[in-house]
Amino acid sequence: MVLQGVFIIVSLFTLLSALMVVTHRNLFISALFLVSTFFGVAALYVLLEAEFLAVAQVLVYIGAIATLIIFAIMLSRGMMQGRTSPYNAQAMWAGIGSVVLGLLLLYVVAFQVDWPVTDAKVPADTISNLGAALVGHYVIPFEVASVLLLAALIGAVMIAREKEY
C-alpha cells in the first residue's frame, strides 16, 4: 500500500517533469526539468531495488550528461529566449502521433500481454555479482564500452575544437 503510494507520487513527479522538458520554451529551464526527471527515474530504480543503477543514473545522467547539456546551452547563446516558437511546423502531427502511439503502448502493456512474473528476491550481493559478470560473462561489452568511450572522446574533441578549420 505505502509502496504503491510512493510509486504513484514518484512517477507523477517524473512524468510531469518530463512534460515540462518537452514543452518549456526556455531551454535552460527545460534542462533543469530534465535533471528532475532523471532524479525521479533514479527513485524508480530504487523502488525496483536496483540501487546501483539508481546511483549510476544520478552519477552519469545528472553529473555528466545534464552538465554537458547545460554547458552546450550556454555555449550557443541567445537560443534560450523564447523569441520564436520552440516547436517546428510538424508539432501538431507529432502531438497526435505521440498520443496515438502512447495509447497503443498502454493498451498493449496493460491488457494484451501476461508477463511471466516470478516471486524471486533480489540477492543481497547483486553489486558483487554485477562486477563479476562485467569481467566474466559480459567481458566483450565491457571492453567495447571502453573503446566506445575512447572513440566518443576523440570524435567529440575533433568536432568541437575551435582551431584547425
Added chain:
Amino acid sequence: MLNSYAVVGVYLLIALAFPFVVLYIVSFLRPSKPNPLKNSTYECGMETIGDTWVQFRAQYYLFALVFVIFDVEVVFLYPWAVAYNKLGLFALVEMAIFIGLLALALVYAWKKGILEWQ
C-alpha cells in the same frame, strides 16, 4: 533493502524541506524595502553593459567531455572493485585493458591541448 531506503526517503524529504522552510519562516522577520537601485545587477556600481549571455568558450565543454568519459568509467570500476576479492587474475588484466584505453583517451586529450587552460 527498501526499509533502509525508507529512511533515506524520509531524510531526503526533511533535508530538502528544511532550508526552504527556514527561509519562509525567516521572511517574516526581516525587513524588505526594495528599490530599483538596490535590485539592479551587482557589478561594482557600474551599469551592466551588454547581455548576460556572453558566449562561453568551448574550453569548458571540452573539460566536461573528458570528465564524462571518466565518470562513466567509475560506473564500471566500482562493481569490479567490490567483486575483486573473489575474482581471479583475469579480472585485473581486463580492468587494466579497460583503464588503459581510457588512459589513451586522456593522452589524446593531453596531446591535443584540451587540458591546457587558455
Added chain:
Amino acid sequence: MIPLSWYLAVAAVLFVMGFYGVLARRNAIAILMGIELMLNSVNINLLAFWRYVHPTDVAGLVFAIIVITVAAAEAAVGLALFIALYRLRDTVNIDEVDLLKG
C-alpha cells in the same frame, strides 16, 4: 508489491513524451533531451523486467549500464556536433539548418 505493468506504463508514457520532444521541438539540444528521455524509459523497462522476471541474474543490470554508457557517448558527440554547427551557422534550430540550400 507494485505490479509490473505499472512500471511498463510509466516507461511507455515517458517514451512517448521523449518521442514528442524529438518530433516537435526545433532546437537540436531540445531534441537531444527528448532522446535522453526515451533512453531512460528503455532503462526503466529493462530494470523492471530484470526485477520481476529474472532478479537472480544480472543481465538486466548489465544492459542498463551499457545503455547509460551509450547515452553518455551519444550526448558527448551530439552536443559537440551542435556546438560546431552553432559556430558555423549561428543557429541550432534544425529547420533552419538545411545544408542543401546552403
Added chain:
Amino acid sequence: MLDPLILGEWWKSFLEGLGLSSGWIILINAVVVTVILLGFGLTSVLFLIWLERKLAARVQDRLGPNRLGPYGLIQTVADALKLMTKEDITPDNAERITYNLAPGLSVFAVLMLLLVIPFGPGLIGVDLNIGVLFIVAMGSIGIMAALMAGWSSNNKYALLGAFRAVAQLLSYEIPMVLAMAAPVILAGTMRMNGLAEAQGGGRWFGLVMPAMFIIYILAALAENERTPFDFLEADSEIVAGYHIEYSGLKFAWFFLGFFLNTLLLASIATTLFLGGWQGPFVKQVPILGPIYYFIKTTVIIAFFMWERATFPRLRIDQMMAFAWKVLVPMGLVLVLAAAAVAKLPVGTALQSVILFVVNVVVLLVALGAIGRHLRKEAERYKVEVRPMPTMS
C-alpha cells in the same frame, strides 16, 4: 558495556512495546535519525565557523572573535541571527524560482551525505550498499545548484563564477573517485561501515596507501574550494563567484553548505583512510568509537583550516593541469597497483608493505615530474629565483 547501540535497542523495544505496526516504527525511526543527524550537522557547523576564525586568527597573530561568550564561542550564533534578520535582495533581472531554489539545493546536497557517515561501530544513519558512490552522486546535485545559482542571478560574473566553479568541481571529482576506489578494492565493499570495519588492527588504508590519501585530501580541498584552490573567492578575478547576487539567509545557506562540506569531506577521509571509528579497545568499549572518530576528523579539519590560513592561491591553469595531468594519471596507476598487489600470493602484512612502497615510489615520481616541469617553466619565462632579502 557503554555501547551507544544499546540505546538504539532500547528505543526499538520501546516502540514495539507501544504496539505500533512495523510501518510506523520505520517512519518514527527515520524521523528520529533525521532529527539527530540534522541537529548534529548544524550545531557542528556553528562550532566549525568559530574554530576556523579562531585558528586563522592565531596563524595570523590576531585574537579572533573574543567578545561574545567564553573565547567568543557565541559569536557564530550572533552572526547567524544577524544573517536571518538581514534584508534579502532578489535582483530584478533574476529568474525568481531558480534563484530561490539554488541555495536550498546546495545545502540539501551536502546534508544528504550525513546519512552515510559511520560515527561508531554500527552508529550510522543508513549503511547503504552503495555508500561510497552515494557520496559521489550527491556531489553532482551540488554542481547543479551552482549552475542554477549562476544562471538565475542574471549576472555575467555569477555565470562566469559558476562555470569556473563547475569546471573545478568536475576536474577534481575524478581523482577523488579514483582515490576512493582503492579502499573499496581492499575492503571488497562499498558500505561505509564495512570500510571502517576492514581497517581493524591498525591497517589504516591511509597508512597503507599514503599517495592515495594525499590525492584524496588534495581533491577534497578543491571540492571544498579551499586554498590553494579557492577560485570561487578569487575576488580580484571574478568578484565573488556564483553567489555574488545572494544576500541574507540565502547567502548563509551557501556558507553553511561550505562548512558542512568541510566537516563531511573530513569525515569521509577519516572513514576511508584513517580507520573511521577504529582504535585501541574499541571492541571492548564501543563508546570509544565515536570519540576516535571525532578526534581524527577534528585533526583533518584543523589541517584544512591551517593550510587555508597559510597557502596562497594557485593559477587557474595550474589548478586544472594539476588535476588532469598529475592526479588522474597517479590515481589510475595506483588503483591498478592496489588491485595487482592484492593478488600477490603473500600474507596481508607483506602486501601492505609492498603497497606502501609502491605508493611512495609513485608519489616521488609525480613530485619529480612536477619539479622538472616547474623548473622548465621558470627557464622559459626567465624567472630568476633569488633568495628573499633578509633584514639586516
